Amino acid sequence: METASIFGFRRNPQAFYNWMRPLARKILAASPNPAHYALAELEAAGFLKAIITQNIDMLHSRAGSREVYELHGHLRRATCIECFAGYEAESLIMGVIQNGRVPHCPACGGLLKPDVILFGEQLPVRELLAAQQATRRSDLMLVIGSSLQVAPAGDLPLVVKERGGGLIVINYQETHVDRAADVLFRDNAAEVLPLIVRAVMEAS
Numbered sequence: 001m002e003t004a005s006i007f008g009f010r011r012n013p014q015a016f017y018n019w020m021r022p023l024a025r026k027i028l029a030a031s032p033n034p035a036h037y038a039l040a041e042l043e044a045a046g047f048l049k050a051i052i053t054q055n056i057d058m059l060h061s062r063a064g065s066r067e068v069y070e071l072h073g074h075l076r077r078a079t080c081i082e083c084f085a086g087y088e089a090e091s092l093i094m095g096v097i098q099n100g101r102v103p104h105c106p107a108c109g110g111l112l113k114p115d116v117i118l119f120g121e122q123l124p125v126r127e128l129l130a131a132q133q134a135t136r137r138s139d140l141m142l143v144i145g146s147s148l149q150v151a152p153a154g155d156l157p158l159v160v161k162e163r164g165g166g167l168i169v170i171n172y173q174e175t176h177v178d179r180a181a182d183v184l185f186r187d188n189a190a191e192v193l194p195l196i197v198r199a200v201m202e203a204s
Helices: 006-011 013-029 033-045 059-063 090-100 123-139 153-162 188-204
Strands: 049-055 068-070 073-080 087-088 112-116 139-146 168-169 182-187
Touching: 006 013, 013 073, 013 090, 033 059, 033 090, 033 112, 068 123, 073 090, 090 112, 123 153, 139 153, 139 188, 153 168, 168 188
Parallel strands: 049 068, 139 168, 168 182
Antiparallel strands: 073 087, 073 112
16 A cells, blocks of 8 residues: 555655566566467457456457456556646656656656556546446356456456356466356466367367
8 A cells, every 4th residue: 555556656656666666577578378369369269258357467468359458457558647648658667667767747747657556546437337348248257367356356257147147267266256156277277278269169
């Protein structure tokens, strides 16, 4: 809460960027894994309609997925918290990684914040509504690598079950929806998902 909340950001932006610096370095160096590519393949084949993610790493999009609802934001852009001007974030993030300095808005000098959702901020309304609508239309949901401890995303799988849909959970950790799952994998999604995709493609 000291560094990753909007209140902490406003009070001490340098502490936020000191905290974010190694995280941003890891995110920019990361590459999609076989699970990301498997989901993109399912979408391209028409079996997967949308991805709802709490990750900010943009790896789903980089793997080729098109319909991605990023409930906790992303690092593509940054916004001034004073005049609300928006900027591409790559050069900003690279500057933070290289020199650690707090970035400021070229237009007004205000603080620039990456378009990620901090504690104390509301989720992006369009993304949330789209995710909820996709959930209500779903006849099957995959829960992949999530503890489901953060609302409202953590409640979406049960919405599918309440509407008569199916639920597949692929996760090392236990979740509160495990008992409701039709299929449960305690395994690595990067290994399991490509096998599921292969079986789906062969069956179709």
